[in-house]
Amino acid sequence: MAMNRSQFYQQLQDGLNTVFGLEYRRYPQEWAGCFDTQTSNKAWETDVLTVGLGPAQVKQEGAPSAYDEGGESWAYTYHHETISLHFSLTEEAEEDNLYGSQGRRYSAALARSMAHTKEVKGAEVYNTAFTTFLTGDGVAACALDHPLWGGGTFQNELTTAADLDESALEDALIRISLFVDDRGLPIMVNGRSLLVHPSNVFNAHRILKSPGSTESAINDTNNTNAIRDMGLLPGGVKVNHYLTDEAPWFVRTDVSNGPIVMQRKKLARGLDGDFLTGNVRYKARERYSFGITDPRGLFGSPGA
Numbered sequence: 299m300a301m302n303r304s305q306f307y308q309q310l311q312d313g314l315n316t317v318f319g320l321e322y323r324r325y326p327q328e329w330a331g332c333f334d335t336q337t338s339n340k341a342w343e344t345d346v347l348t349v350g351l352g353p354a355q356v357k358q359e360g361a362p363s364a365y366d367e368g369g370e371s372w373a374y375t376y377h378h379e380t381i382s383l384h385f386s387l388t389e390e391a392e393e394d395n396l397y398g399s400q401g402r403r404y405s406a407a408l409a410r411s412m413a414h415t416k417e418v419k420g421a422e423v424y425n426t427a428f429t430t431f432l433t434g435d436g437v438a439a440c441a442l443d444h445p446l447w448g449g450g451t452f453q454n455e456l457t458t459a460a461d462l463d464e465s466a467l468e469d470a471l472i473r474i475s476l477f478v479d480d481r482g483l484p485i486m487v488n489g490r491s492l493l494v495h496p497s498n499v500f501n502a503h504r505i506l507k508s509p510g511s512t513e514s515a516i517n518d519t520n521n522t523n524a525i526r527d528m529g530l531l532p533g534g535v536k537v538n539h540y541l542t543d544e545a546p547w548f549v550r551t552d553v554s555n556g557p558i559v560m561q562r563k564k565l566a567r568g569l570d571g572d573f574l575t576g577n578v579r580y581k582a583r584e585r586y587s588f589g590i591t592d593p594r595g596l597f598g599s600p601g602a
Contacts, residue, residue: 300386300577324410329420331536332493332550333559333588342378343560345591347371347434349447352481371447371480374434376587378562379419383411389576405567405580412565412582420588421540423557424493424548428455428600433593440548440598447480456599462498462547464505464513464525470549470597471530477553477594487594491533493548495541502535502547545601556595560587 336343349371355364385404392400423431427439437444440455453473460466470489477487494502504512511521525531533550550556562585571578590596 300388300391300575300579324413325539327413327417328536328538328540329417329559329588331491331533332420332424332538333557334555335559335561338376338378338560338562340562343376343587344373345376345434345555346373347447347480347592349480350483352448353483368481372434372436374589374591376558376560376589378560378585378587380583380585381412381415381419382581382583383408384579384581386577386579389578392578401569401578401580408567408580408582409565412584416584416586417538417540419586420559421538421542423588423590424538424546424598425540425542427548427596427598428546431590433590435593437593439590439593439596440600441593444593446478446482448482450482452478452594454593454597459600459602461545461602462494462501462505462599464511464523466599467492467505467525467549470599471525474549474551474597477551485594487551487553489531489597490550490552491536492531493536493538493550495544495546496537496539497544498547499535499537506531506535543601546598547601548596548598551595551597553592553594555591556593557590558588560589562586 347370349368351366351368357363385408387400387404423439428441429438431439433439433444435445442453442455442457443451444454445451454477456466456469456473460469474487474489477485479485492502492506505523506526508523509526511523531549536550563583565582565584567580567582569578569580
């Protein structure tokens with residue numbers, strides 16, 4: 299049903315001081331600091347883990363060399379969702395409003411609604427990373443027991459859950475540097491950025507930027523801040539206002555194909571008018587999917 303003049307009664311007459319409520323500033327795209335963007339031209343996208351070879355073996359004189367083989371392991375599929383919203387205005391509601399175009403004003407509100415949903419969809423991956431959001435190996439995105447194809451497991455979660463502090467972050471960065479591939483061979487992985495809830499942003503900033511250790515009784519520059527001095531976490535602190543819990547924190551790594559948003563169709567807006575009624579409909583539509591292909595792209599702690 300189209301919005302009509304009865305819904306904007308006071309805006310049909312002179313004398314209002316201001317019309318407000320739809321013009322608030324928005325945070326920049328926070329999902330963009332949590333995911334790498336890839337494009338898609340298909341109904342869905344599937345990423346498959348290909349496993350390499352294990353360590354080479356000593357060959358005895360006159361004996362054949364050891365044989366090994368790799369292959370395909372699990373797959374992760376991105377199922378694109380269609381996100382859309384529209385509104386409609388009567389011809390008279392647009393004509394008789396004395397305080398600017400309702401169509402223009404509500405088009406801005408429409409864009410805000412679309413952006414909000416995208417932020418919520420992206421943050422949902424992190425909000426459920428320790429519980430229900432599963433990667434292709436069937437394990438929660440952040441876990442202690444991601445299975446390796448060649449046997450054993452690896453972890454991308456602290457063994458003992460901890461709130462964000464300098465020691466816990468150092469432990470996370472050490473764990474990240476010990477990542478292995480699915481045959482157990484060491485791989486070079488570094489921390490990329492630190493993702494926190496707004497309540498943790500000042501703590502995170504001190505940990506990364508303080509010249510001395512934040513855990514000494516006095517911030518003595520002789521007691522160095524190793525994370526800062528070694529140039530770790532070059533992407534700095536990323537804040538996400540759509541995280542639902544204050545305690546969890548995450549380190550994004552430089553592993554390719556970690557947290558990803560697949561963009562199937564970019565945000566498109568359009569309008570059309572009905573000849574008989576004069577009503578004008580405004581619509582926005584976008585298609586995308588959020589996910590994590592390689593769990594090595596993320597390390598987290600749910601907080602103590």
